Amino acid sequence: RHKEKWAATAPRIPSTRLALHHFDTSYSLHLGALWPSVRAGLLCEQKYGALLNNFAAADHVPEELELLNATDFISEALQKVQQWQRGAAVGEAATGCQEGSGEGRTGMQAEIVAQAEMSSPLCTSISSKIKCYTFPRGDITRFRPARPDGLGLLDYYLMDAASLLPVLALDVQPDDFVLDLCAAPGGKTLALLQTGFCGHLAANDVSVSRTKRLYQILQSYVPKEVRDTVSVTSYDGRDWDQVKGGTFHKVLVDVPCTTDRHSAMEEDNNIFHRRRTKERQMLPMLQLQLLMAGILAARPGGAVLYSTCSLSPLQNECVVERALDVAQAQFNISIHPEDLSHFRTLFQDTFSFFSECRLGELVLPHLTANFGPMYFCKLRRE
Ligand code: SAM
Incomplete structure (x- = not known):
């Protein structure tokens, strides 16, 4: 009796504090000397990107944003690749190097050629129709709220710009059948639609209330025919x-996770609340099951993109590694992780990347580029 009363009146430790304690213990080991700066980023105001709505009549918006010094980080990266490629071509011509031969290159030329070669997969694959404006590093200007056009469609969607990287990595091609397995509230679904390439898009989410928010976003940004x-x-x-196995060209599995930024800052709906300990501990298992479902939903030759907004290797690489084993052992399906290191080269001006992921890429929050965390890993089904 006495013990019960004591337990009921003991001061409650805020969930944000429990989260930070947990992060301090595990991420200081994983990120080493980087952790203090990532921690500071998590605890400061995050940066947003403005995903332009190609369905809205908003031709004036790019000019308006550029006057404020914002730039479309995707087209900027593509321009950089073109410059590298031109630089590489000039270098080859100047030294008389043959394609595939490194002889005669200076160190600088070799670096330009390497950058151009590393980035070319993205250049050929990126859907340049997705446009997302961000303010430069260190600039913490906020975007104005989105505005409706004459037909009521909003001109842009404010989101963590790092959330676009999984969508870009998925590389949707014309007429692809695309599955967004954990879609709500719908930021990435909207980005997938902005490619203009989805032959069919299936957007699923187990939560009925969050699915309502997905409907609202579609209603506010996308015309009825789309x-x-x-x-x-x-x-x-x-x-x-x-429901439908083995049919999709592209599958996005953006799983529920510890949402580290939210958990460090907000008491509301915090997964580090003591009552949710079991749910939190079960997350890697749920993530693995969802990733396996995504793998089975992809057709042979199709691609699966796994993503989280957590820094935890247990929810990131470990889940992917386990899925590769399970796919082979239980389903006789071979899966190959794809190299996305060219994303690091291309988008280094906008995001801070962790360079030591065993598989996939991780955007780290940083005070001058306070996006993420965002982990993403692309898998190809044989
Ligand atoms: N992709 C979304 C976006 O960009 O707006 C965010 C997805 S959020 C990280 C994870 C989602 O997974 C939540 O909306 C949650 O309701 C959903 N979820 C959790 N368990 C699920 C399950 N078993 N099946 C499908 N969705 C699930």
């Missing part, structure tokens, strides 16, 4: 195989 090509469902993603 909305009609999207099928929104509320299945448990782990059962997707029973």
